[in-house]
Amino acid sequence: MSNPDDCVFCALYRGKAESSTVFRNNRVMAAMTIQPTHVGHVLLFPALHVEDFALLDQESLGYLFHVAGRLKAAVCAAIPCQGFQLLINQGEGTRQRENCRHLHVHLMPCSLNVPVEEGARRAEVPRTQLDEIAQQIARRLDVGAAFAVR
Ligand SMILES: [Zn+2]
Numbered sequence: 001m002s003n004p005d006d007c008v009f010c011a012l013y014r015g016k017a018e019s020s021t022v023f024r025n026n027r028v029m030a031a032m033t034i035q036p037t038h039v040g041h042v043l044l045f046p047a048l049h050v051e052d053f054a055l056l057d058q059e060s061l062g063y064l065f066h067v068a069g070r071l072k073a074a075v076c077a078a079i080p081c082q083g084f085q086l087l088i089n090q091g092e093g094t095r096q097r098e099n100c101r102h103l104h105v106h107l108m109p110c111s112l113n114v115p116v117e118e119g120a121r122r123a124e125v126p127r128t129q130l131d132e133i134a135q136q137i138a139r140r141l142d143v144g145a146a147f148a149v150r
Helices: 008-013 058-078 127-140
Strands: 021-024 028-032 042-046 083-087 105-110
Touching: 008 028, 008 042, 021 058, 021 127, 028 058, 028 127, 042 058, 058 083, 058 105, 058 127
Parallel strands: none
Antiparallel strands: 021 028, 028 042, 042 105, 083 105
16 A cells, blocks of 8 residues: 555645645545646545545445535636536556545536547646636535535
């Protein structure tokens, strides 16, 4: 298992790395990726350092995907799109860096104007722009009472 002390996602969750945060509570965090495949590309991850989604307990996994669903609605309300992708990379074969092996879900709006393969060419986006998009999504995010933290 990778080391949580060297983990980018643990650092983001603990506020030890700069982020454009969309949502954070004691169980999960959502933030913009610095190298989006499409405008509005969000990463959602559990507070707990776990590499394999199959090792996350059922209730936590369910909560993660409930929030993912709410985030999808907020992203689609904020960013014009004609489709959506969810992606979880796991293992060396996905070319994940050692310090990124913390379960995270990519939420990626897709546009007919930007082919998926073209969107996959990543370019860093300025922090100010990521912060602005994060705020647009956060304003539209309704986690609702059903998602209250227990
Ligand atoms: Zn971690």
